[in-house]
Amino acid sequence: MNARLPQPLPLEPQALQSHVNAAWSGTIVPELQRYIEVPAKSPAFDTDWAAHGLLDRVLHSAADWVQAQQVPGLTLEVIRLNDAQGVPRTPVLFFEVPASAGQDGTPAPASGQTALMYGHLDKQPEFTGWRSDLGPWTPKIVDGKLYGRGGADDGYAVYASIAAVQALKAQGVAHPRIVGLVETCEESGSGDLLPYVDALRTRLGDVGLVICLDSGAGNYDQLWLTTSLRGMASGVLKVEVLTEGVHSGDASGLVPSSFRIMRQVLDRLEDSATGRLLPASFHCEVPTERVAQAKATAAILGDEIYKRFPWAHHDCGGSSVFALPTNTDPVDALLTRTWRPTLSVTGADGFPELRNAGNVLRPYTAFKLSLRLPPLVDAPQAVQQLKALLEDNAPYQARVTFEGEGAASGWNAPTTTPWFEAALQDASQAHFGAGCGTIGQGGTIPLMNMLSQGFPAAQMMVCGVLGPKSNAHGPNEFLHLDYAQRLTASVAQVIARMP
Secondary structure (H helix, E strand, O other): OOOOOOOOOOOOHHHHHHHHHHHHHHHHHHHHHHHHOOOOEOHHHOOOHHHHOHHHHHHHHHHHHHHHOOOOOOEEEEEOOEOOOOOEOOOEEEEEEOOEOOOOOOOOOOOOOEEEEEEEOOEOOOOOOOOOOOEOOEOEEEOOEEEOOOHHHHHHHHHHHHHHHHHHHHHOOOEOEEEEEEEOOHHHOOOOHHHHHHHOHHHHOOEEEEEEOOOEOOOOOOOEEEEEEOEEEEEEEEEEOOOOOEEHHHHEOOEOOHHHHHHHHHHOOEOOOOOOEOOHHHOOOOOHHHHHHHHHHHHHHOOHHHHOOOOOEEEEOOEEEEOOOOOOOHHHHHHHHHHOOEEEEEEEEOOOOHHHOOOEEOOEEEEEEEEEEOOOOOHHHHHHHHHHHHHOOOHHHOEEEEEEEEEEOOEEOOOOOHHHHHHHHHHHHHHHOOOOEEEEEOOOOHHHHHHHHHOOOOEEEEOOOEOOOOOOOOOOOEEEHHHHHHHHHHHHHHHHOOO
16 A cells, blocks of 8 residues: 655735734834834935945844844845946845755655745835824834834835744744845836846746735725736926016016916827827727626725725815715726826926016926836836927927936736636635735836746736725825734735645
8 A cells, every 4th residue: 555645834814814823012013113114215215325324224124133033044234236336226136945845755845846925124215294293214013003114015025034934934834935125216216126026036936826915905904916007108208488587577478388388288298178198099998807806896995996085075054075086987097097097297397486486487497207007018218209299399498307216017927727716715715705806007017027027937926015094105004003913914815725
């Protein structure tokens, strides 16, 4: 009689979750509170980042914490590269955990594939409008939410990743080789990341699963898998009509307003009545699979898709009237924020503060433009088209310039394989009591497109904690602690199911 082959050691979801929760309450939350206190702004918002040393500070703090966890077999290093001119690039943290057999004799996965875990530690700037009892650099826990800049987006990722690995070790289950890559340039478009990916390519190995914890969630009731990300093209549009400001009473009506010219130029790009982008090349056809997923997600979330935002309101006849979204149909709303291009003005120059605004016709107006692009539109090409569209044939022969500041193409997830789909559903049921949902995101994670090109066969577990009202980049950003813990355990469970 043949000896019975050992069966994989079954995961115990409750024990897994308990181990993760202990890690979060014991060391991760205090570490994230210290992390939030550091204004480690991304290089786009702190050009002297190297001299200030704040990115290095949070990276080394994370590295010290990882080392202190003493994960069996884990090796870690902070890697630094220079560009072609010898200028330092923002550093990355790289860790590696070898594949491991189970305590019951189950061999390590035979495929030799690697699970890659990604995160970033750089932050967006402070922004205005924080509640009086909160602040971007003053961590505070209120009603199970950790407030402060960067905790959710996504300083927690490296800590959650290690906690997931620790939980697997505690369960004694077989797991694949695991590597981690944590950058400090994501909020600036990950401009430094590709050289590191190229330098580490052989060490990354044959990546079969990518875990990116820098995304969002439709609610806090289940696991959410991101299926697409929009791209982005950004830059500064400037309209100049004078070399200096002049008396508005003397010049207005004769000297054209730079702001009015700005409006005319933007009308070439956007229908101001609807917000629709006019160039056909900035649009793409939405894949049938994504439309079907949007319908399923709309059935789950309903009008919470748009009600979750902090709408302005005013009194009208004794009742509050709220500002309205562009679309209240849940399916169309989902597709609008994930598969259709949108223009946002995120900054302005050439304007004095209101208290200093005298009767002066300003010499120029400048806007920072952020153009979100559908996942299948080429962003660098869109920047070139944008420049030509905005600069050509300027009204009144004004000096109109558009200087691109960044371009990152979007991403559409590969087809989900049966093992990955089953693993996601099992993990969501085990740790949330509900099935895994799918959702496109309107934001951009440049790494995902890079990794899809480099590892086209890899499955992509793009998830995150940025659920309703978490408000990444804005005021009152928070990390939903219970959701983060359940997500961490779900990640561990999916890794263990990797064939």
